[in-house]
Amino acid sequence: MIQEAGNNIKTINSISLILDLFAYIGGSIFAFLSAVGRLANFTGRSVKHCFTPPFFPSQLLRQLIDIGYYSLPVVGMTTLFTGMVLALQSYTGFSRFNAEGAVAGVVVLSITRELAPVLAGLMVSGRVGAAIAAEIATMRVTEQIDALRTLSVNPFKYLIAPRVIAATLMLPILVLIGDIIGIFGGYLVGVYSLGFSSASFISQTWDMLEYMDVVSGLMKAAVFGFIVAIMGCYHGFNSARGAQGVGAATTNAVVSSSILILIFNYLLTQIFFS
Amino acid sequence: MSDKIKIELKAVTKAFGSNRVLDELYLSVPEGKSLVVIGGSGTGKSVMIKCILGLIPPDSGSIMIDGAESTGQNHKIRAEFMKKFGMLFQGAALFDSLKIWENVAFGLIHGHGMCKKEAREIAIEKIKAVGLKEQVANLYPAELSGGMQKRVGLARAVAISPDIIFFDEPTTGLDPIMAEVINELIVEQVKGLGATALSITHDMGSVRKIADYVAMIHGGKIIWKGAVGDLDHSGNEYVDQFIHGRSDGPITRRLA
Numbered sequence: 174m175i176q177e178a179g180n181n182i183k184t185i186n187s188i189s190l191i192l193d194l195f196a197y198i199g200g201s202i203f204a205f206l207s208a209v210g211r212l213a214n215f216t217g218r219s220v221k222h223c224f225t226p227p228f229f230p231s232q233l234l235r236q237l238i239d240i241g242y243y244s245l246p247v248v249g250m251t252t253l254f255t256g257m258v259l260a261l262q263s264y265t266g267f268s269r270f271n272a273e274g275a276v277a278g279v280v281v282l283s284i285t286r287e288l289a290p291v292l293a294g295l296m297v298s299g300r301v302g303a304a305i306a307a308e309i310a311t312m313r314v315t316e317q318i319d320a321l322r323t324l325s326v327n328p329f330k331y332l333i334a335p336r337v338i339a340a341t342l343m344l345p346i347l348v349l350i351g352d353i354i355g356i357f358g359g360y361l362v363g364v365y366s367l368g369f370s371s372a373s374f375i376s377q378t379w380d381m382l383e384y385m386d387v388v389s390g391l392m393k394a395a396v397f398g399f400i401v402a403i404m405g406c407y408h409g410f411n412s413a414r415g416a417q418g419v420g421a422a423t424t425n426a427v428v429s430s431s432i433l434i435l436i437f438n439y440l441l442t443q444i445f446f447s
Numbered sequence: 448m449s450d451k452i453k454i455e456l457k458a459v460t461k462a463f464g465s466n467r468v469l470d471e472l473y474l475s476v477p478e479g480k481s482l483v484v485i486g487g488s489g490t491g492k493s494v495m496i497k498c499i500l501g502l503i504p505p506d507s508g509s510i511m512i513d514g515a516e517s518t519g520q521n522h523k524i525r526a527e528f529m530k531k532f533g534m535l536f537q538g539a540a541l542f543d544s545l546k547i548w549e550n551v552a553f554g555l556i557h558g559h560g561m562c563k564k565e566a567r568e569i570a571i572e573k574i575k576a577v578g579l580k581e582q583v584a585n586l587y588p589a590e591l592s593g594g595m596q597k598r599v600g601l602a603r604a605v606a607i608s609p610d611i612i613f614f615d616e617p618t619t620g621l622d623p624i625m626a627e628v629i630n631e632l633i634v635e636q637v638k639g640l641g642a643t644a645l646s647i648t649h650d651m652g653s654v655r656k657i658a659d660y661v662a663m664i665h666g667g668k669i670i671w672k673g674a675v676g677d678l679d680h681s682g683n684e685y686v687d688q689f690i691h692g693r694s695d696g697p698i699t700r701r702l703a
């Protein structure tokens with residue numbers, strides 16, 4: 174009798190434990206889905222306001238300069254050294270098979286297809302995404318966004334649209350410049366350190382250069398720029414109150430946009446090259 | 448002055464999670480009068496103003512402006528309501544990327560489509576009207592003291608000649624002399640525009656200076672309302688405790 178009752182209690186306990194677990198999993202899935210829904214709604218509204226007047230050209234110009242021009246040194250340095258190290262590493266590898274001639278090709282392909290867009294995206298997410306999130310979160314916390322609305326200006330049009338447009342337009346331009354600098358880095362190492370002749374390195378580069386490689390990289394860059402701006406704006410706009418809220422918004426913007434960039438890079442590569 | 452009702456709140460309720468901040472709140476403000484809402488910090492004064500402005504949607508209840516329902520309206524209609532409002536925020540909320548004159552002219556240029564040159568002239572006029580020098584116009588907000596920022600915030604709120612002006616704790620954080628200056632400017636600007644004013648504060652000096660009517664908020668409701676002259680003999684023990692700043696009385700600090 175007692176034994177049986179004990180067993181019953183055990184079964185009931187484990188059932189309620191399993192129910193708790195289901196409730197927990199269900200709750201997490203629900204929270205995740207509603208977060209995705211909020212982000213999708215925010216993205217939709219942002220895009221809509223990019224295309225409907227009134228526009229704020231002076232805000233757009235400021236963002237084009239902030240996001241594009243001031244990111245040039247970061248992107249330039251990143252791609253330069255990446256191109257250089259690529260030449261070095263591929264030379265070490267290929268010389269074992271007497272295939273040194275492939276070095277230029279490896280540099281061109283890796284830079285244009287993957288490394289320039291992804292590294293530029295990640296660097297810009299650290300520089301621009303963080304700045305966007307911090308600025309908009311500060312505006313939220315200090316009631317500047319409320320002030321905008323009471324002065325009859327839609328914050329989506331005034332704050333968000335210029336940043337989204339600027340980042341989406343400027344990242345491909347940054348990456349194009351990054352492509353050139355990165356390949357130039359490979360050339361420097363190839364010619365001055367690995368002993369290639371300048372003419373043969375250039376001709377090998379030229380032979381391997383495909384229109385589609387560059388264009389796919391630039392299209393990736395546009396998507397990454399969009400992701401960086403949207404995540405910066407989203408986390409800034411929905412910032413919790415107080416200085417802590419601003420800090421959290423900045424961190425979340427950089428982490429989430431970096432991860433999304435890597436995920437979308439995979440998806441886009443799958444679409445372009447299979 | 449007519450005794451038309453300019454703003455009317457009926458059973459307005461707003462909760463953040465389980466925190467019921469406004470609980471079926473009723474309040475009305477007559478046209479051309481200045482009503483001041485008093486109450487402790489965290490009692491929902493700012494939330495109430497933001498509901499009226501349409502910055503926070505109330506969970507339920509009705510908010511009438513000039514006899515028209517303002518809650519649950521689409522963007523176009525909301526925008527029309529917004530054009531009647533001027534607001535001085537608690538921390539002034541100046542746009543720190545813009546110069547002082549651009550801040551003051553912001554609503555004129557972007558909200559009302561005025562050209563820059565004309566808006567600048569009006570802005571400079573307003574900057575002078577709140578007792579600042581013309582040279583301040585070309586500075587950025589970070590270069591001004593808190594009191595000067597409040598003055599600029601006031602200039603920005605009145606620049607579009609609003610029908611209704613809201614003041615969220617206009618004197619909090621200022622020294623007594625600067626607080627007095629701000630109070631005088633508020634009275635001057637509100638009377639000058641013939642506007643209706645709704646202010647919130649816990650500064651009794653400010654109340655006596657700028658109010659025609661006073662209402663007290665507590666527990667999410669308006670628990671007393673009357674003319675400013677009746678404040679000292681309201682017969683309401685909450686009001687008595689508040690205006691004399693006593694620690695013992697019906698208002699107890701919940702220690703969370």
Ligand SMILES: Nc1ncnc2c1ncn2[C@@H]1O[C@H](COP(=O)(O)OP(=O)(O)O)[C@@H](O)[C@H]1O
Pocket residue numbers: 463466468486487488489490491492493494495
């Ligand atoms: N956006 C918000 N999210 C969650 N809680 C809020 C929000 N705004 C205000 N509150 C809460 O509402 C209550 C009243 O706030 P508020 O209106 O700012 O008080 P006060 O009367 O000092 O102006 C506080 O408990 C505050 O924490």
Ligand SMILES: [Mg+2]
Pocket residue numbers: 492493494537615616
């Ligand atoms: Mg407040």
